Amino acid sequence: MESTTPSDDGDRPGEAAPHRDGASPSVDVLASAASTLIEVEASPAARVVLAQVLSATLVAFTRTRSVRDPLPDTAAGSPEEALAVLSGIDQLRSSLSAMDATWQVAAEQRIRRADAQRGLPASRQGRGAHSEIALARRISPAASSFSLASARRLLQHMPGTVDSLREGAVTAQQASAVAGALSTASPETCRRIDELIQQDPQTLQGKGHKRLRSDIEEMVQHLEPETSQVRAERAARARHVTMAPLADGMARVTAVLRGIDAVGMMQALHSGAGSLRAAGEKTSAPALEADLLVDAVLARDPSAVRVTTQETPHAPRRPRTQPGLDVGIVISDTALLGRDDDAESAHLEGYGTIPAHIVRDSLLGRPPGHLRHGEDEHPDEQVSAFYRRLYTNPTTGELVAMESRSRAFPAGLARMIRWRDTTCRTPWCNAVIRQSDHVVPFHRGGSTSYANGQGLCVRCNLLKEHGLWVLAPLTGESAPSTASTPTSDGTPGTPGTPSSPPPAPSPPTAWFWTSPHGAQGLSWTPPLLAPPPPEVPPGPAPSSDPPPDPPPTSG
Secondary structure, three states: OOOOOOOOOOOOOOOOOOOOOOOOOOOOHHHHHHHHHHOOOOOHHHHHHHHHHHHHHHHHHHOOOOOOOOHHHOOOOOHHHHHHHHHHHHHHHHHHHHHHHHHHHHHHHHHHHHHHHOOOOHHHOOOOHHHHHHHHHOOOHHHHHHHHHHHHHHHHHOHHHHHHHHHOOOOHHHHHHHHHHOOOOOHHHHHHHHHHHHHOHHHHOOOOHHHHHHHHHHHHHHHOHHHHHHHHHHHHHOOEEEEEEOOOOOEEEEEEOOHHHHHHHHHHHHHHHHHHHHOOOOOOHHHHHHHHHHHHHHOOOHHHOOOEOOOOEOOOOOOOOOOOOEEEEEOOHHHHHOOOOOOOEEEEOOOEEEEHHHHHHHHOOOOOOOOOOOOOOOOOOOOOOEEEEEOOOOOOOOOOOOEEOOOOOOHHHHHHHHHHHOEOOOOOOOOEOOEEEEOOOHHHOOOEEOOOEEEEOHHHHHHOOOOOOEEEEEOOOOOOOOOOOEOOOOOEOOOOOOOOOOOOOOOOOEEEEEOOOOOEEEEEOOOOOOOOOOOOOOOOOOOOOOOOOOOOOOO
16 A cells, blocks of 8 residues: 655645655655564564554554544544544554453463462462552552453453454443443343343443443343342442542542432531521532531540440440541641741641641641631631641651561551551552551561561552562662562572562662562652752843854764
């Protein structure tokens, strides 16, 4: 096929080929890229994968579904060209998602076979696959676990949907919504819905993932009425509450509740906020609803809390003086007690970095968003939380390292590590810290120290011991060139062996993770408080004269 370079005059390619000077032929970047790829030295299997990617790219941009004119039929610089590019990218994303699902399942199967060759029992084979896949895909282990389950469901029970995804007839978001809605459905139900999608793929056209998920769940209800109560019980047991930090000292709390409870709670919040507004409250209704929710959780009557079991009833817990919330805040003395400097930050346990002025204002009873109706209004009578303040050096933001001779991390040291790490230290994982881990295991000589400690979620802490995970300290600015440190016999070394460098007295710059099968990632060690940027002395006033020409360089 002859390739032409579109001109800038807006003509559509193919209508009139632009004239070219034979003495200075233009370089065809597409042909150049293709020839470079063809020359790549790789195994036949690897070349097949690259060919599949190229074929998917060709189909996405020449047989694009969601635009009238595919990219080769558009004029350079036209709106049609831009829309064709965006549509082609989206269709290519769908095709690559199908490949991604296929290779996720293949990776899990291969890791499972490798575990079997290592002699692991069947119950433990493939247990760490999703963590290794997460490192290779640069996502969190939790997200990898859900993605792998969806890929397995699509590949095993919904081949027609996978084919539609590969062809771009189904978007990646739609395929994810379908797989998620079928997470509790039986394999037979998955196959029946897959057949319905194959018979009438237009049913997916124009539907967002929320509407599509609702439709699929309704189909599951019709196909599996006998399991409805079991599915409802399973879903209710998975109710939970999570928090995600937002900008400017705010956070989003998400609760997964029973539908009836959620509707009742929202109605109560709406009604309470409306009553306050009718009584003259100036705060907006959504903000009042948020305040009412916080008050309902933090300002409840302590006498209402009872601990009872079927065997032995207990008296009510001893009432404690309100407030009963204990929040850890790491803040420098200059930020807390010094001049009002809005440039300084603090560190809130379970949240992360927060502007220091929010801490100061909250302690004084005037948090952001607090409205005063008159100058004589007294600040809040009581602060709504106890704060544990840990002062840090305002220059370096570091604490004195702590160490223990015991195997378990003492409570104070474990809390320091949680304050420093904020979230699970596994690369790409953002889960809440639940356990304190020895980076170099204790049984291999690792110390119970601030330098050798890290906060992990339960899942990552358990899977870190599954197979040969190598964690190497990084003190420079680049990752180690090898995945692990060899031992004297040439086999990969494990953390804590004599061949591995011992942990430094202070935490290393980062830990370089390598999974049992070669996936790699970097976990930087955060300071408790980031040191303030150095002050830049004022320079001379900018000149209006043009800058001098750069000196000539030799070839």
